[in-house]
Amino acid sequence: MQNDFTYNGIRARRARILFGIMAFLFGILGIRLYMLQIVEWEQYRIKSEKNTMQPVIIQANRGLIRDRNGIILVDNRPSYNISVIPPRFLANIEEGKCNGLLERLGQIVDLPCETITEKLQSPNRHYYDPINLKRDVDFEAISIIEENRYDFPGVEIQIEPRRGYPIFDTPSEISTESSHARHNASHSFPLAPHTLGYIGLINASQYSRLKTEGYRYDDHIGKRGIERLFEDRMRGHKGVKYIEVNARGREVGSFPEKTDPPIPGEDLSLTIDWRVQHAAEHAFADSMRGSLVAMHPQSGEIIAIVSKPGFHPRSIRDPKAWQLLQTDPSNPLLNRSLKGEYPPASVFKMITSVAALDMGILKADEYRLRPCTGGMVFGGRRFRCHNKRGCGTINMRQALVKSCDVFFYQLGLKVGIDNWHRYAAMFGFGELTNIDIASEGDGEARGLLPSRAYYKQRHGFLAGGNMLNLTIGQGELLATPLQVARYTSTLATGQLPTPHVIKGAQGETTSLPISKEVIKTVRSIMIDVVNSPGGTGHRARLPDIVVAGKTGTAQNPHGEDHAWFVAYAPAENPRIAIAVIVENGGSGGLVAAPIAQKTLEAYFEHALPKPKRTNELFVVNNQ
Amino acid sequence: MNLSLFVRRDLDIGLLSAICLGIGVGITTIYSASYNWDLGLAGNIYEKQIIWALLGSIAMVITMVIPLKLFYAFAYVLYGLTVTLLILVLELGDRRWFNMGPIHIQPSEFAKITTVLVLARFLAYPNRDLTRARAFVPPLLLVLLPILLVFKQPDLGTALVFSILILPMFFWAGASLIHLFFLISPALTLICAFHPWMLVAMVLLLIGILFYERPRLFTASILLLVNLTVAIAAPYVWENKLHDYQKRRILTFLDPDMDKLGAGYQVIQSKIAIGSGGLTGKGFLEGTQTKLAFLPEQHTDFIFSVICEEFGLIGAFFVLVLFIFILWRALSIAVQTKNRFSSFTAIGLATILLFHIFVNIGMTIGIMPVTGLPLPFLSYGGSTLITNMILVGLLLNIYANRYEDY
Numbered sequence A: 001m002q003n004d005f006t007y008n009g010i011r012a013r014r015a016r017i018l019f020g021i022m023a024f025l026f027g028i029l030g031i032r033l034y035m036l037q038i039v040e041w042e043q044y045r046i047k048s049e050k051n052t053m054q055p056v057i058i059q060a061n062r063g064l065i066r067d068r069n070g071i072i073l074v075d076n077r078p079s080y081n082i083s084v085i086p087p088r089f090l091a092n093i094e095e096g097k098c099n100g101l102l103e104r105l106g107q108i109v110d111l112p113c114e115t116i117t118e119k120l121q122s123p124n125r126h127y128y129d130p131i132n133l134k135r136d137v138d139f140e141a142i143s144i145i146e147e148n149r150y151d152f153p154g155v156e157i158q159i160e161p162r163r164g165y166p167i168f169d170t171p172s173e174i175s176t177e178s179s180h181a182r183h184n185a186s187h188s189f190p191l192a193p194h195t196l197g198y199i200g201l202i203n204a205s206q207y208s209r210l211k212t213e214g215y216r217y218d219d220h221i222g223k224r225g226i227e228r229l230f231e232d233r234m235r236g237h238k239g240v241k242y243i244e245v246n247a248r249g250r251e252v253g254s255f256p257e258k259t260d261p262p263i264p265g266e267d268l269s270l271t272i273d274w275r276v277q278h279a280a281e282h283a284f285a286d287s288m289r290g291s292l293v294a295m296h297p298q299s300g301e302i303i304a305i306v307s308k309p310g311f312h313p314r315s316i317r318d319p320k321a322w323q324l325l326q327t328d329p330s331n332p333l334l335n336r337s338l339k340g341e342y343p344p345a346s347v348f349k350m351i352t353s354v355a356a357l358d359m360g361i362l363k364a365d366e367y368r369l370r371p372c373t374g375g376m377v378f379g380g381r382r383f384r385c386h387n388k389r390g391c392g393t394i395n396m397r398q399a400l401v402k403s404c405d406v407f408f409y410q411l412g413l414k415v416g417i418d419n420w421h422r423y424a425a426m427f428g429f430g431e432l433t434n435i436d437i438a439s440e441g442d443g444e445a446r447g448l449l450p451s452r453a454y455y456k457q458r459h460g461f462l463a464g465g466n467m468l469n470l471t472i473g474q475g476e477l478l479a480t481p482l483q484v485a486r487y488t489s490t491l492a493t494g495q496l497p498t499p500h501v502i503k504g505a506q507g508e509t510t511s512l513p514i515s516k517e518v519i520k521t522v523r524s525i526m527i528d529v530v531n532s533p534g535g536t537g538h539r540a541r542l543p544d545i546v547v548a549g550k551t552g553t554a555q556n557p558h559g560e561d562h563a564w565f566v567a568y569a570p571a572e573n574p575r576i577a578i579a580v581i582v583e584n585g586g587s588g589g590l591v592a593a594p595i596a597q598k599t600l601e602a603y604f605e606h607a608l609p610k611p612k613r614t615n616e617l618f619v620v621n622n623q
Numbered sequence B: 001m002n003l004s005l006f007v008r009r010d011l012d013i014g015l016l017s018a019i020c021l022g023i024g025v026g027i028t029t030i031y032s033a034s035y036n037w038d039l040g041l042a043g044n045i046y047e048k049q050i051i052w053a054l055l056g057s058i059a060m061v062i063t064m065v066i067p068l069k070l071f072y073a074f075a076y077v078l079y080g081l082t083v084t085l086l087i088l089v090l091e092l093g094d095r096r097w098f099n100m101g102p103i104h105i106q107p108s109e110f111a112k113i114t115t116v117l118v119l120a121r122f123l124a125y126p127n128r129d130l131t132r133a134r135a136f137v138p139p140l141l142l143v144l145l146p147i148l149l150v151f152k153q154p155d156l157g158t159a160l161v162f163s164i165l166i167l168p169m170f171f172w173a174g175a176s177l178i179h180l181f182f183l184i185s186p187a188l189t190l191i192c193a194f195h196p197w198m199l200v201a202m203v204l205l206l207i208g209i210l211f212y213e214r215p216r217l218f219t220a221s222i223l224l225l226v227n228l229t230v231a232i233a234a235p236y237v238w239e240n241k242l243h244d245y246q247k248r249r250i251l252t253f254l255d256p257d258m259d260k261l262g263a264g265y266q267v268i269q270s271k272i273a274i275g276s277g278g279l280t281g282k283g284f285l286e287g288t289q290t291k292l293a294f295l296p297e298q299h300t301d302f303i304f305s306v307i308c309e310e311f312g313l314i315g316a317f318f319v320l321v322l323f324i325f326i327l328w329r330a331l332s333i334a335v336q337t338k339n340r341f342s343s344f345t346a347i348g349l350a351t352i353l354l355f356h357i358f359v360n361i362g363m364t365i366g367i368m369p370v371t372g373l374p375l376p377f378l379s380y381g382g383s384t385l386i387t388n389m390i391l392v393g394l395l396l397n398i399y400a401n402r403y404e405d406y
């Protein structure tokens, strides 16, 4: 059979079969056309000559976004648009001239005549569909048009739902929007703009791709964050009512019984607690750049997620404000929690400690390493401790509490890069967290966890000095605030959760192959960091809840150091794990720890059930 | 070379004239579709279509003069290139287009042609034994890749174009109809899975044919397994895994009447336009439905409705005959050419055309779902027109070199 090409007869026979199939398909089309145009012609002719029904869209309400307690974060409220039905309007103006009706309308909507006539040329629409000239117009313009309806043929006022932010929407903010698009006075702006995202006008290529799914050329669509990722669930399904139009398209009646009501979109509930989110956002001073991520360590539920500076989601409706946001050097549109990559600095020292403890290299209270004299020489280079006067002979506990670098240089060399990398990878560094609000382009950064192979490939060799920098969380190491928060959760529970923001979207949790004793020991040290006298994290203490934490101060070749702080509480029964970074903030203990403290305070003020209050202020664990 | 000789013997003048005629009808209809009664003039989109047609002619001539040997040699490279573009457009572009100023480049259009080339090259290998199931696997994988990528955009209509390609090409390669039935059996099972009696009938039919045909045990078990999985998984996924909006989307795709506002409304209006055209139509620029019934896509997806309304059944049949002629030319080119690769290519290209024509016209008369597939040569749109003219350039090229083997 495979030789059919040599025998042309077989090929011709197959061609005849294919031609037969083709003729059959065209036959179906032909018969159907004959039925429509000849047999049923009379019926269709009457339909086309009679007054016809024209559909009018009824917008569906977009789903609301609520916080974990059901408080509404994002809702819908009406806004007014001035629109024009082109054929009716154009019939009343002189072509190519800017006078009369066109001029008056131009003054009301504040647009030049050419822009208006240009807008009326859009081909992607039903012939008698109104075209939006201006959205969000004020009451003054509305009343001028309402009062003089008969002077404005073809001009209509339409009500369109707009996203509202009930908790912090103050009327004054709308007028100052363009000048203060950036979150400086954060109290008058909605919470978590990076996570919630915003909606905007559909663009040409989205429209062409989505028109078969019921989108119109002037619809809104989720552009970023949750609004974008859950567009399909939240948008709902438009309804339609029918009006009767005569052969020239004029409305002459309606068909109320044919109305198909719209189906509202699904509401979304988040794991975020707006009270904690609110406290966290306010704990950052207005001038600060940075991020905070707080999560429930066992489930991975995000309780608060902050990226500073923020922005007002509605700025997208104002091109000038939007332009300012996009060119702002502090990059307010960047979601630092998921996409900001920073060296984790001293908060990373627990990795080296866990590795050393778990492998039995060193016990927490052993004095086996050489004393810190403010620095050490390695490979012909001097590596400094941030404590220039030296920390003396110390054990691991003291080294973490004082955040001594020299101790960790030595410990890092004992652990070695391969083991260090193995343990760091267990805590999820260098890997995506797979948080549910990062997919399809709104993604998260991976960070960078260098391995021996990485150095070989990148530099051709691994220098000993590289390991020294890595063990104190510097060098080429990078992590996102979300990764660091997840790492803190894992330090609290020994399990690596998958973070999520949508209620019920819980992902998998992996138990780390590390002994419970190691987790316990590290916990007792982290308690000391916050609670022992002179501990670097003392600014995160709470009056009667034991907080475990660690500070970090990341050296930054481009400017002031970045301030880190991680913590979880209550230490013995962790309910919240938190990571804070303030870009160029300086010392972690000084700048970042108070932010974590305010957030923890807000959490425990509202948390149910109330955690047991401990009377001991701190647990001293020096055997 | 004697140019006059070249033109007379090697140019398929019939095919070329038919294409020009089709494009002319298209531009005329686009003019009518964008004509505004209140203003008394048409928009400028018909002028744009003329420019696209001129650019398309250049692309067609270039395709005609490139030696076929090169298409053969670079089939895999071209395929790899377009697949890369499909991946890039998902990641970097707008999921469907690359936006380069006013020009949108849609890689799935080119992928159709390169997929035909790569399949033709694979099947053209002289001793493919298509009685063995194994021979079907590599070409299936070759089409599956673009199908998945296009499906992700999501562009269901174009994904179907790729899927349908494989059947006539396998048939041309000598596969038996029974094997082709096996190939599409999972799709049939998917449709039957929601109807207990139809499912039983389908399973009996499959088992009956298996007993009659007696393929190798391994092949038979794989076939049964795949079909059973589909039969069991489809209703489960439908009930438990899909959101309401996703179900609604699939149902409106299959039955446009469900969506009273979008697809359903368009189809109803299109049928009124076509039906009211009658035998001779209402006359050029006189179509009341297309002018007032507000078909938003009348110059692209529903261009055929405009023709039917203004020129009636005569106009409709004229277009159908034009298409039958073009497809007949493509088929006879496939028969005449000595070279196996060229022959397969011609079959694949003809399939692309036939599928677009049938699905688009079927949509306007309400027997096919609303997919957004344009009508070749007639619908407005730059990238579609240029791709179709490249496709014709390839056919003309094959015709000119039909005695040449390489």
Ligand SMILES: [Zn+2]
Pocket: A372, A373, A374, A385, A386, A387, A390, A391, A392, A403, A404, A405, A406, A407
């Ligand atoms: Zn030191």
